[in-house]
Structures are given as structure tokens and as C-alpha cells.
Amino acid sequence: MNVFNSFGRSPRESQGAKFERDRQPPKRALVLSNRHARQGKSQAVERAIAHLTAFGLEIVRECPEDPRDLPDVIRKYRNCVDLVVIGGGDGTLNAAVEGLVEVQLPLGILPLGTANDLARTLKIPNAIEAACETIARGRVRYIDLGWVNGKYFFNVASLGLSVEITQKLTKEAKSRWGVLAYAATAFKVLWKARPFRAQIIANGQCIRVKTIQIAVGNGRYYGGGMTVIHDATIDDRRLDLYSLEVKHWWEIIYLFPALWQGRHHRMRGVRTLEGQDIRIETRKYCEINTDGELTTQTPAHFRVIPQILPVLVPYS
Structure with a gap:
């Protein structure tokens, strides 16, 4: 599967290709966040969903009780969505990583944690609207993972x-x-x-x-x-x-x-x-x-x- 061609927007695409792309059904995004997040973080997720919808994405939202359930939720939707969006910090992303590797859907990051070191590494903006634009209009980059004792x-x-x-x-x-x-x-x-x-x-x-x-x-x-x-x-x-x-x-x-x-x-x-x-x-x-x-x-x-x-x- 050519993930870039199936999801991202090429800066050189022709007007005809753009027309065909715009005629396609909207991409479906599974948005995952922490049910027990502080009020400010929950409000940030709500704002992000509004921005993602405005950018043309169709949203499916899940808020697992336990972050350890994230991989199973991702597996559940593997054939129903086009990408997975995670709102949280590095710990939340780490909790989801096994499911992400298994389903191989593009990952969108909403950097809502304390450190947000992965987002910083990938130059993903901290501002909610800019992060959402990256999710909706960015390019796919394949990254390495470290592995220790499984x-x-x-x-x-x-x-x-x-x-x-x-x-x-x-x-x-x-x-x-x-x-x-x-x-x-x-x-x-x-x-x-x-x-x-x-x-x-x-x-x-x-x-x-x-x-x-x-x-x-x-x-x-x-x-x-x-x-x-x-x-x-x-x-x-x-x-x-x-x-x-x-x-x-x-x-x-x-x-x-x-x-x-x-x-x-x-x-x-x-x-x-x-x-x-x-x-x-x-x-x-x-x-x-x-x-x-x-x-x-x-x-x-x-x-x-x-x-x-x-x-x-x-x-x-």
C-alpha cells in the first residue's frame, strides 16, 4: 500500500488529481483520549475534534477507562478508520504503540502531555489548530522504534x-x-x-x-x-x-x-x-x-x- 498517495497531499498534484481527491469520501479518524484527563485537556480534545471536522475528517471518538486498553481499541477499529489520532503525552502514545504497530494506520499526534518529546522530535506544533492541520494535511513519515525485552x-x-x-x-x-x-x-x-x-x-x-x-x-x-x-x-x-x-x-x-x-x-x-x-x-x-x-x-x-x-x- 502506498500510504503517501492514499493519504497525504502532494505539493505538486495536478488540478485534476485534486478534483478527484476532493470527490472521495472523507477520511475517518479514530480519536483516542484519556477519559480521566483534567478539564483543560478534555476541552483541548473537544477543540481538536472541531478543527479536524472543519478540515474534512469524519471523527470516531473513544475514551478508554484504562490506557492499557488502547491497543485493543485500535485493533477493534482497524478496518473502520483511515488513521488513528491520539490526544495525550508520551506515556499515552507508549501505551498505544503495540496496537499502532499491528494495524499500520497512520498516527496523528495531538500533543497534550507535559513533555511531548515525540511531537518535539517530529516538529509537530503544540498549538491545537496547527497540530490538527498536520493531521489532516501532513505527510506520512515512517519512524523507527526502540525495543527492549519485548x-x-x-x-x-x-x-x-x-x-x-x-x-x-x-x-x-x-x-x-x-x-x-x-x-x-x-x-x-x-x-x-x-x-x-x-x-x-x-x-x-x-x-x-x-x-x-x-x-x-x-x-x-x-x-x-x-x-x-x-x-x-x-x-x-x-x-x-x-x-x-x-x-x-x-x-x-x-x-x-x-x-x-x-x-x-x-x-x-x-x-x-x-x-x-x-x-x-x-x-x-x-x-x-x-x-x-x-x-x-x-x-x-x-x-x-x-x-x-x-x-x-x-x-x-
Whole structure:
């Protein structure tokens, strides 16, 4: 199936082709959102549905009680709709990813979460009307997914400090402070962080490290706008790993600007590598955070799944 020709609008299409396209029945979009979202987010979804309808889409709406039900809802409508629109943040997208991969319908993103790192990576606007225009008139881009122990992820999977941050980061803090809640929580747990020993196996090498955090990135952004590595893209068919091997917790404070910009590969105390297949083993079980949710633990086998998921993105 040529997804681009069947859905997107080519900037060079002829007037005749445009006429034929406009005569076709409207595209049907399954819009998924969190039933328990705060009032402001629910209102944003309502505005988005109004914009999508104005752009000519026919809307089917579902609001599952539990985000874990999202894949089953997507499977239910696989033969009834032309695309899937998800209103939420990276956690909601991660909860839906198995269903999205299975049905292979184009994904439209309404960035209504706190961090919206996948939307940032794909340059999808935060403004509701502009995001809806991307869904209705954008182009399809096939993106990579990361995979660890059978679990897909969009942005990053990590162990160590980030897991402690995830455990301490509350919904109330995210609601009140937005992306600043990530930094504030990081500073709260940083001084208690302790290094752990791990073995990284990649590219035919076995590397033993003493580290405070290991992160394996698929996309470009994570953690509210931090950069995995400066040249990462979400369709480059690779994973990017960094390990923070500092001796004292306060050294991370000096690394923070470089971590934010993705320039940490130049910094002392930071190990970086890239690969398509990476294994991490630890002496004790360590929990692993994927796109902000604790989903698995070490030993961990990471892989990149190239260009597996169609997503609607802006033309520019």
C-alpha cells in the first residue's frame, strides 16, 4: 500500500488529481483520549475534534477507562478508520504503540502531555489548530522504534537516576510545573543517587562500567526537551547510548547544559556509543524506564526496529 498517495497531499498534484481527491469520501479518524484527563485537556480534545471536522475528517471518538486498553481499541477499529489520532503525552502514545504497530494506520499526534518529546522530535506544533492541520494535511513519515525485552519505545529507555526521577515525579507536580517538574525532581533525587555496576555489550565489545545512569535513545528528545545526542533522528536506524560515569553526584550539575543540548559526548565522565543491538547486564536487577513508564528490568536486550510506524508530520 502506498500510504503517501492514499493519504497525504502532494505539493505538486495536478488540478485534476485534486478534483478527484476532493470527490472521495472523507477520511475517518479514530480519536483516542484519556477519559480521566483534567478539564483543560478534555476541552483541548473537544477543540481538536472541531478543527479536524472543519478540515474534512469524519471523527470516531473513544475514551478508554484504562490506557492499557488502547491497543485493543485500535485493533477493534482497524478496518473502520483511515488513521488513528491520539490526544495525550508520551506515556499515552507508549501505551498505544503495540496496537499502532499491528494495524499500520497512520498516527496523528495531538500533543497534550507535559513533555511531548515525540511531537518535539517530529516538529509537530503544540498549538491545537496547527497540530490538527498536520493531521489532516501532513505527510506520512515512517519512524523507527526502540525495543527492549519485548517492549517498544519511541524516545528513550533508561536505568539508574532516571528511574528514581520517574518514581518521585508526581502527576500533581507535572500539572503544576510542566516540564520544570522534571528538573526540580531531578535535583531532589540527585544527591541521593548511587552508582551501580553494569556490563554493556554492543558492536562486538563488552564494556564494564560504574555508572549513575545509562540511557538508550531512539528519537532525539526525552525528559521534557533534553537531547539524546545532537545528531539523532527518529529514522536513522540506530540507537544512541550514553553512560554517566561520574565519581560525585554534583558533577552531573556541570553536565546538565551539555545533556540538554545533546553535546555530552564531548564531556569527561560520559561514555557514548551507537548500535542497532545492545545488551545491558547488572549485578542486581535494575528497573528500566521507557518513555516515562517503568516497564521492564535488567538483563536488557535493546534493538532498533527500522521505519516500522507511519506518523503524520508537517511538510516542512
